Amino acid sequence: MATLKAPIEDIKYLTNEFLDTSELSNIPMFSDMTVELTEAIFEEAGKISESLLFPLNRTGDEQGCTYHDGTVTTPDGFNQAYQEMTAAGWGNLICKPEYGGQGLPHYIANAVDEILVSSNMSFTMYMGLTIGAYNAIDQFACDELKEKFLSNMVSGKWSGTMCLTEPQCGTDLGLIRTKAVPQNGGSYNISGSKIFITAGEHNLTENILHLVLARTPGAPEGIKGISLFLVPKINVNDDGTLGEANGVFCSGIEHKMGINASSTCSMEFESSNGFLVGDLNKGMKAMFIMMNSARLHVGIQGLALAQASYCSAKNYAKERIQGRALTGPKYIDQAADPLIVQPDVRRMLMTMKAYTEGARALSIWLSYKLDVSHNADNKQHRQDADELVSLLTPIFKSFLTDIGETVTSLGIQIYGGHGYIRENGMEQYLRDARISKIYEGANGIQALDLVGRKLPKHMGKYLRHFFHPLSEFLEKNSGDEAISAYIQPLEKSFSRLQQATLFIAQKGLSHPEEAGAAASDYLNMFGLVAIGYMWAKMADQATHRKDKMTDEFYDAKLKTGLFYMQRILPQTGSLLSSIMSGCENTMSLNEEQF
């Protein structure tokens, strides 16, 4: 059976020691985050995820959601767990206190997010989509809408969705056909069909607030003519009570490869009342806000499932006896040695551990940069942090979800045939993880966003927010013998990343397919270097500041970091060769030759 233990010790280390939060320490929301308080939050999240959500993960997968005549029922136990989770405030950690939220920093909330998702990804999607919708309403809606809807979203009484996808329109949102016609009173009459809508219908809340992309009559073609509307499943009266049904129907649910307990719905809007969120024809701007926070959340899904898979795999490798160590029997009193003595099993476990802990460090570090972008006193610091987060968001979403797939697949491999069969729960992690590479912008689209929008932005200004601190870190530590095993490989890979950046910037200008064909390799290279940077920082701390954690903990950090530097980071070499080979090898077949 899969087992789960939340990585509390590592999270405590990252939030209390790895991260330097001094810039925001004069702000109460951050100064309140004492070591005692944050540790209590993480430990409580660990308990609730292990005792409440994890037991529902397997049963939820097997039972799935059921559809009957427009209604959707979530698996047994989900409703009760949802009420418990929302009553305890786990769904509103980052929401503003004025709406009843807890106003916690992102670096704390996202660490909790990993803990909860690792125990039951399907379950957490119901709360996650509400946060995405909350962010868009909070940032773009008028005060009247905020007052009417936000506090019930924050309490978890009402949930939220994002309704973008239509049968003819997935990646290319310019093809949206859903219509929004102005009607008396300032609202809009919404009609159209949406598909694949997560949490579009379910039995957890009394109302569901759909954020719907639609086109008004005479709006410009393509994405320039799309607006965002809030469409409640049930109309809400001026006094906040529920009114009549609002013409929103679920016409069916998808039967999927994974996240079976998360409802994925086809939705029909039939003359539903909708309220404009943000400016007319500027729906994509508001949607990007929603998608940016959602993209970080999706990256964390990759990390969380990697963690869950690693947790079971390491235990299994210690228990399962099979064959003997290459150097001779290690456990002579047993019929065979445990799998963990085998170098190839070690290779898989080290890969899982090095990716997972490196990705966690990146997650907490980037989440803190998001906090700086919202809260720093200094305007320039806020803007710099915002640009850094913008640059790294596509990398985080894509690279961490790739890690999710790689690590959950390795988890199956460590279990052998016992991982491939359903009984042990390892294959569910891979099935659940697979969608994270597709939704919220497929990973290939993230790569295009990186090379097409983020790199050229202000002549490489966004890029400098990452390259400059990394260069300074390398310069500062280049003479430090104690950590040269970490610094030198990082220097080499960073230099490759700079070479690739120059190549894409020069070639991409004259020939967009050069940039397009190199984009995914470039993003992966960037992800490898970003996580390498995190490992080098951790190695620096573990070597020079062995003060808070146990020696054993730092020793494991140093050894795992070394594995990353010597066995994973060098992949930047082959990625550079692929990038520099140009687009001709990719584009030269004519379509008939496929």
Ligand SMILES: Cc1cc2nc3c(=O)[nH]c(=O)nc-3n(C[C@H](O)[C@H](O)[C@H](O)COP(=O)(O)OP(=O)(O)OC[C@H]3O[C@@H](n4cnc5c(N)ncnc54)[C@H](O)[C@@H]3O)c2cc1C
């Ligand atoms: C379980 C699940 C939950 C979902 N939840 C939601 C939700 O809550 N709300 C919502 O609105 N949607 C949701 N979706 C839809 C999801 O966001 C889309 O499936 C996704 O955006 C891709 O669109 P598509 O499936 O139409 O693929 P297409 O757009 O047809 O693309 C197919 C593939 O082609 C590639 N591709 C496409 N265009 C380009 C390009 N220009 N350049 C390079 N490569 C390209 C990509 O690799 C992509 O994977 C969900 C989907 C699933 C399966």
